[in-house]
Every structure is written in C-alpha cells, then in structure tokens.
Amino acid sequence: MTPPTGTASPRPHEPRRHRRALAATATVAALALAGCSSSSSGANDDASSTKGGLTPVRLQLQWVADAQFAGYYAALKLGYYKDAGLDVTIQEAGTDTVPIDVLAAGDADYAISWVPKVLGSIEQGTAVTDVAQIFERSGTTQISFKDKGITTPADLKGKKVGSWGYGNQWELFAGMQKAGIDTDKDIDLVQQAFDMNGFLSGDIDAAQAMTYNELAQVLETKNPKTGKLYQKSDLNIIDWNDEGTAMLQDAIWADANKLADDPSYATETEKFVEASIKGWVYVRDHPKEAADIVTAAGSTLGTSHQLWMANEVNKLIWPSTSGGIGTIDPAAWKRTVDIALHTKDDTGSTIITKEPPSTAYSNEYVTKALKNLEAQGVDVVGKDFTPIDVELKEGGK
Amino acid sequence: MSGERTSTEGLRLPRPSRTQVKAVLLGAAGVVGLGVVWEGYKALAPETGVSIGSTLVLPRTSDLAMPHLWEMWSRALEPVTGAPDAPPLWQAVLGACGFTLRTAATGWVVGVVVGLLLGMLMQGLRTARDAVLPWVVLSQTVPLIALAPLVRRWGSQLHVGTLAWPDWWSVAVIASYLAFFPVSVGALRGFASPDAVHVELMRAYGAGWWQTFRRLRLPASVPYLLPALRLAAASAVVGTVVGEVSIGLRGGVGRMIVEFGATGSSDPAKQWSPIAGAVLVGLVAAAAVALLAVPLSRYRSSEVQS
Numbered sequence: 001m002t003p004p005t006g007t008a009s010p011r012p013h014e015p016r017r018h019r020r021a022l023a024a025t026a027t028v029a030a031l032a033l034a035g036c037s038s039s040s041s042g043a044n045d046d047a048s049s050t051k052g053g054l055t056p057v058r059l060q061l062q063w064v065a066d067a068q069f070a071g072y073y074a075a076l077k078l079g080y081y082k083d084a085g086l087d088v089t090i091q092e093a094g095t096d097t098v099p100i101d102v103l104a105a106g107d108a109d110y111a112i113s114w115v116p117k118v119l120g121s122i123e124q125g126t127a128v129t130d131v132a133q134i135f136e137r138s139g140t141t142q143i144s145f146k147d148k149g150i151t152t153p154a155d156l157k158g159k160k161v162g163s164w165g166y167g168n169q170w171e172l173f174a175g176m177q178k179a180g181i182d183t184d185k186d187i188d189l190v191q192q193a194f195d196m197n198g199f200l201s202g203d204i205d206a207a208q209a210m211t212y213n214e215l216a217q218v219l220e221t222k223n224p225k226t227g228k229l230y231q232k233s234d235l236n237i238i239d240w241n242d243e244g245t246a247m248l249q250d251a252i253w254a255d256a257n258k259l260a261d262d263p264s265y266a267t268e269t270e271k272f273v274e275a276s277i278k279g280w281v282y283v284r285d286h287p288k289e290a291a292d293i294v295t296a297a298g299s300t301l302g303t304s305h306q307l308w309m310a311n312e313v314n315k316l317i318w319p320s321t322s323g324g325i326g327t328i329d330p331a332a333w334k335r336t337v338d339i340a341l342h343t344k345d346d347t348g349s350t351i352i353t354k355e356p357p358s359t360a361y362s363n364e365y366v367t368k369a370l371k372n373l374e375a376q377g378v379d380v381v382g383k384d385f386t387p388i389d390v391e392l393k394e395g396g397k
Numbered sequence: 398m399s400g401e402r403t404s405t406e407g408l409r410l411p412r413p414s415r416t417q418v419k420a421v422l423l424g425a426a427g428v429v430g431l432g433v434v435w436e437g438y439k440a441l442a443p444e445t446g447v448s449i450g451s452t453l454v455l456p457r458t459s460d461l462a463m464p465h466l467w468e469m470w471s472r473a474l475e476p477v478t479g480a481p482d483a484p485p486l487w488q489a490v491l492g493a494c495g496f497t498l499r500t501a502a503t504g505w506v507v508g509v510v511v512g513l514l515l516g517m518l519m520q521g522l523r524t525a526r527d528a529v530l531p532w533v534v535l536s537q538t539v540p541l542i543a544l545a546p547l548v549r550r551w552g553s554q555l556h557v558g559t560l561a562w563p564d565w566w567s568v569a570v571i572a573s574y575l576a577f578f579p580v581s582v583g584a585l586r587g588f589a590s591p592d593a594v595h596v597e598l599m600r601a602y603g604a605g606w607w608q609t610f611r612r613l614r615l616p617a618s619v620p621y622l623l624p625a626l627r628l629a630a631a632s633a634v635v636g637t638v639v640g641e642v643s644i645g646l647r648g649g650v651g652r653m654i655v656e657f658g659a660t661g662s663s664d665p666a667k668q669w670s671p672i673a674g675a676v677l678v679g680l681v682a683a684a685a686v687a688l689l690a691v692p693l694s695r696y697r698s699s700e701v702q703s
Contacts (some may be wrong), residue, residue, distance in 0.1 A: 062647060064656060094645025095655060096542045107553050197461055201445075206698035218484035221461075295480045298647060300656050302664070303479030395664035397479050 013015040054087035055268055058277055060099045060108035064092045064301045066330040067283075067309035068212060068250070069112065071134065071289045075279030077293045084271040100128055103253060109265075110272060110371050115248035115333075116351055117167040119340045122360050123352045127256035130248075130361035132273045132326035132369075133333075134280060135242035135316045138246035140171050142238040143199070143215060144206040151236050153179035154242055162204035163191035163346075170351065172208060175238070189346055196221070206238070212312035216305055229394060249316070249337040252276065252326075256359045262368045266365070269340075274369035277325050277380065282375075284318050305396030311387050318382035324381050333361060423556040432466055441465050464666040469673075472666035486667065490653065490674040497649035498678050500565050504572025505633040505682070509626065512577040516584025520614065521606060526585070537578050541636070545643035547572055564646050572636035573642075576586050576629040583625025587618025619696035626689065630682040638675055 016374040061069050072090060075081050081088040091108060099111035100118050102125045111128075118128060142161075144150040150159060162177075163169040176183050183189075190204050194218045199207035209215045215237070223230045227325060252273060258265040283290040288397040291306040299306060322329040340351035370380050439458045446462075448454035456462055464472075473490070476483040484492075515533065519526040545567075552567040591613050599609040641651030653671035663666050 064647070064652070071416070091646050092647060094545075094641075094643050094652075096546050096643045097645060098546075098589050101546075102550070105550055107550055200461060200662055201457060201459065217660060217663045279403075292480070295478060300478055300653070301660065396660060396665070397664075 010033055032081060054082065054085055057081070057086045057110070057268065057272060058091055058108045059088055059272075060091045060097075060102045060111040061093050062099050062112050062114075064252075065090070065294055065297045066213075066301055067191070067291055067294045067306050068313055070283045070294050070310050070313060071280030072112075072276055073279070073294050073297045074282045074290050075275045076116075077297070078279070078282060078305065080275040080282075080364075084275040086268065086272060086275065088272075100126060100253060103128060103255060106255075109255070109268075111253045112250055113253055114167065115336050116170050116253055116340055118251075118253060119337065119356055119360070120167075120351045122356050123354070124251075127359065128250045128253045129256040129259055129270055129359050130328060131254045131259075131364075132252040132276070132362075132366045133248055133322070133328040134276070134326055135248070135250040135299070135313070136320060136325075136329070136332070137241050137316045138249055139210045139212050139312065139316050140168070140240055140249075141209050141211055141215065142172060142175075142206045142240075143209045143218065144236050144238075146234055146236055148205050148236070150206050150238070151195045153238060154181065156206055157181050157186045158188075159205040160188045160190050160203065162190050162198060162207035164192050164194070164208050165345075167351075168208065169303060169345055170339060170343055171240040171245050171247050173245075173345045175240055175243045178243070178245055178345060183346065197264045209237075212309045213316070215308045216308045216312075216392055216396065219392045220302075220394055222394060229392065241289060244335075245339060246332075247339055248328075248332055251328075254365075259362075260359075270365045270368050273326060273365050274372055277366075277369060277373060278378065280317060281378055281380065281382075283310055284314050284385060288390055292388060302393070302396030304390065304393045308390040308392055308396075311390050314385070315387050318385035320381050323364075323381075324370040324374075325382070326370070328361050328366070329361050408700040435463065436466060436504050439465070441696040447499050449522060461662065461665050466668065468666045469669040472664075473670045477684070486670050490650065490670045493648060493650045493653050493671065494674045494678050494681075496565075496653065497634070497641065497675070498681060499638040500569050500641075501572050501633040501682060502685075503566075503569040504637060505573075505576050505630055506635060507569065508573035508576025508578075508629055509580050511573065512580025512625075512629070514580040515577070516588055519581070519585050520610075530585075532576065533581055536574070541571065541575075541639050542643055544574070548640075549644045552565075564644065565648070567644060568637055568640035568646050568649075571640035572633040575632035575636035579625040579628035579632065580622070582657075583621045583628075584618060587621030587625075590614075590621060591617045616696050619693050623686075623690050623693065626682060627686050630686045631679060634675075634679045634682050638678075650678065650694065 016361055054218075059072060061072075063069075065073065069090075073090075076090060091102070098121075099108070099113045100121045102108045103111040104121070110131075112134075115130060115133075118126075118130070122128065142150075142153075142156070144159075148159065150156060152153075156176055161172070163172055173183055176187065181187060190198065192198055192204060192208055196207065196209070196214055198204045199209075200221060205216070209218070211248065215235075218230050218235070219232065221230055222228065223234070254269050255265070259269065287310040288307060291303070292308045294310070295301070295303070295306055301309070317325055320327070322332070336357060340352065341353070341355070344350055373380050416583050442455060442458045444457065446453050446457040460468070473487040474485055474589050477486050483489075515529060519529055549564065549567040552562040552564070552570070553586045555562040588610070595613055595617075596609065599607035599613055604612065637649065638654070641645070641649040642655050648653055650671045654668060654675065657664070657668035657671060
C-alpha cells in the first residue's frame, strides 16, 4: 500500500443514502451466509453421533479415497461395519495430514499408515499399536526404461535416481546400500514429484513407483515414439520384495493406551479389524465391484486405473503367507525395524535409534478376528487367489 | 476500474461509457493474449525447454507439460471419470468453484469483521495499538501448512450445541486468518486519516468518540478500506484453496487440483480445468468486492492504490 495522496474530506451525509450503503453491504453478507447454510460437503462431515445403538468409529486414511483403501470402503458400503455394531466414518487425508498424529490427538479411533512412517513417531513417544498388517508385501518399486539397463539395485550407481522422500524413500536407500552403493556419492538423487512427468521427460533414470498407482500412470501414457501406450515390456522394474529390503506398509493402527485401559475399545478394535478384513476379502473376490464402490465413494480416478489399483493391492495381500490376512509376520516386522535402525538416507539420519517398545504391534486382535471369520466360513488366506488381467486405457479411463 | 466518477443519485447503473467498453475489450484482449502466448511459446520453443548448463530456465513444451488449449477444452467436456453417472469435467469443476467460493466468502466476511473490529480497537486505544499491531503483523508469518492441520484438529473437537464443526469451517477460518490482515491495517490507517482540523471541529461540536467515528473516521476510511477489502478477497481465495489442499477437504477446487495433479502424467489436460476454476473463483470474488464499492463511490474521493 502506498501512503495516502490526499485526505478524504467528509461531507454532511444524508441519512437515507447512508442506510442504502449499509443495506447493500448487509445484502452481500447475507448472500454469503445464505450460501453457507445450503449444500452439504460430502460423506465425511457427520462426526460422532450414536445412531441406533451403533458405536461411532472414525478411521483416518493416508490419502483420499481410492482403491488402496478399497477394503474399508467395501466394508462400509456393504454394511459389514454396521453388522459389527460400528458406525464408521472414513476421514480422508490432505497433503499435510499425518494419520498417526490425528490418531494420537484423539481425532480418529484408527488410522492407516505405513510401518516405517509410524516407527519414528513411536520413538518420539506416540503410543500406537499396529493391530492388523493388511498389506503383507510392499508395493514400492524402482522403475526405469529398458534402454537405461538398470535391472538390479547395483545398476543404479551413477544414475539419476528419483526419490519421493517424506518417509517413502527407505526401501530404496536400504536396497542401494545393500548393493554396495554409497548413496551420498555414487548416485544423482532427484527429488521426485507425485506425478511421473520427471520420469517420462528423462529427468529421472529410475523412478519410485507404487505398483498400484505410478506404474499404472506410466502404462496409461502414450509413448510418443510408437504412438501406443507404454508397455510393461518397455520397463525394468526393481521390486524391493525380491531384493530383501521391503518394509511393511498399510496397517491398521490403534491407540495403545486406550487398548490397555479401555476394555470396550479393545473389543471395538477386534470388531473393527474383523469387519475391515471382511471388506478386503470382498475386494479379493470382487475386484471390479470393489473398484466401483471406491469410485462411488468419490474417487476421481479413471475406471481402468481404479480396477488396476484394486487388483495390484490384492496382490500385496493375497495369498496370505503369515497365517491369515492382517497377521503380523514377526520376521517381516524385524526386517522393517532393522532397516529403520540401520539405513541412513540423504539427510544422514535413520528412522529410529533403538528398538520399538513391545506395544508397537500386537497380533491379539487380528487373531481373534480371523478365528471369528473362519468360524463363519470366510477364507482368510486366499491360497487359490489369482489376480485378474486389467487392461489400462489411455489416461486410466 | 476506471477513474471516472459519475454523480449517480442512488443505484441507477450508468450507461456504459467508452472507458468501460474499452476496459472490457482490454480485459478480453488480455485473456486472448495469454492464450496466444501459451500456444506461441509451445510452437516456437524447443520441446525440451531452454536450459543454461543443466538448469532448466524455461519450461518444456511437450504435451505432458503444456497441453494444447483445445486439448484442455475438449477434456473439460468429457466426463470426470469413467463412472456411468459421472458429470462432464467442466460441470464438476463449476460445482467445486461454488463450494470454494462459499468457503472463501465466509472466510472473507469473518476476516473483514475481525479486521474492522481490530482496526477500531487499535484506533480507539493507543495501548491496544501498541500491543496488538505487532501481533497482527506477526500472525502473517505463521506458515499455513503448519496452521491448517491444527485448525482442523481444534475444529473437530468443537461442538456448537448438537451441531458438529464441519470441516469446511476450518478452511473458512484459515481464509479469514489471511483476510483479516489487510483489513485491520487498512482500517487503522483509514480511521486515522482525517485531518486534525476535522477531528478538532468534531471535538468543538462536543461529539463523542462514537459520533466522531461514525461521522468522520468511518467515511474517511472508505478509500483505504476498499483496496484492503479487495486484497482480503484475494487472500481469502488463496487461503481457501491452500487450506483445502492442506487438510484434503473434499468438494472444492483445491482438492481437485491435487487429485488431478497426481494423475497429471497420464491425463495431463485434466488438471487445467480446476486451475482455470481457481482463477474463476478469484475473478468472481474480485468482481463481488467491486460491486460492493458501487454504493460507496461518493466516499472514494481519493482511493489509495494497493
């Protein structure tokens, strides 16, 4: 603002005019406020209110509605939560939402988050417990075009390596360090955005990609050279599950203190895990319907992309080798903790400096939930699971 | 806005003058010009952009980075998703614009009220001015990304009677947090702007603080307040869009921009619709404030440029 060039000389006012100006202002304000009261803002507005004897439960996701969370949306839509006596509200995340903080602050009853992202919070004193390890396998890969010749982590040496950071980088760093690469000097680390433009335009030789999302984004894009969509055969994919540096990802987290002190919360946790697993079983058996449920819940992803996502997420869960979906495999947990203790990223720090407390995970609730489900004849292992074939269309449509 | 001042009795709209027609034409030319620059740069600059050394100084012109305007347009006409009942993209964006505008308007109203009250307080009490003004300035240095999740969290713990605090109120609070600042500062300067002789005249008439305020300071502040209100409107829109992104509030253009941006590689034209929508919201907000200024035009003897 510049200094005043002159002063306003007040003239005697006619009260009538004055009122008119006021009236105009009031009208605008009234219009603005009238706008407020009208439309409602989606499904996740109605907070805790007990309806028909149901216990209100709030679930905090890591991101917005998409098939990565299909099981929870399916359980909600198909009434599995209601059958378990729970009135579940699913809370989506924004770019600055930390699900575990929301849980710890008491603004959610359960949260979905990756184990490595939570271990740091636990060391800082956040009391939360992994009560069901929904994703058994990691969906994180490092992809590159065939002509770069990157087939193993050791080949990343001297290359432009993309990393998302923000807790998504640990498997990549562990994998490179395991292959003998000095991650401070031997690679050209590129900050990767959450789209694949950097990879497609050549700024990144090998980019981080979740099998269920970014990989699909590349395969939905036209290769300018051939005029056709990129094919999986155009890519080399390093899968951290095969390299032995996979970490545990999507898990259901509960408040550890409440689990210990509040028996009704403990019972509710068991029911919540059971109904959620039932949702994931539905996603396994009905991937197409599950993808549609997520789209109906407000996801703006394209149809083929959504279905791809549901199918790839299924592959991370089924078949379960830990004794049933959600069961935490102590060996996988230990591997995750070891990487968290010993891998340094580009900032030179590790996720944690000492072993997490024993409350960091518990198989107690998921075991009971699986037992109940098996008694109902539900297949919680999915030994015969076979993924479907999804044909991606341009733009994921 | 043109500088001409018509002595309108009441709210009768003056016939469009040549300057106004010119303003509209220039505005339209600006939009067309922007399109020409976009397509011109895309046509002339190299596909890989312009780099100095290894640093990219001018953007790439590939269809991924800069889709053609007609691709954006045709994408806007297609449905948002492949779902059978999905509305066309433009319609979804327009709905989101309405949502964002409502939030921004609420934030603006709250911000203006708070800003005016603070301005009055600071004008009336010297101590208040010394105590509050530094905090007002300091408030704007708090990064929004730190503030937004906190506001949402506090909000979710509040209940007004049986009414739970809806998430969009949190975003409106964030918008008002940005909007109150220019208003309070503008109001403070405006209220203090009358000449000493006028203030003394009021005193000689035996007018009290309130009468002096209402008859002298408030009308004199209009030239200071109007630009402050415009700034507040722009801030409210920015605050709303950023707030929506930050807390992931569904319904507005902010959330749409991030969501579509995440699929920007495979569907690059899609994200430009909500970006255009955000611009539209800003224009509508600016126009609304300009309309607000019409009945106040007789007080605008010398508007301070913002």
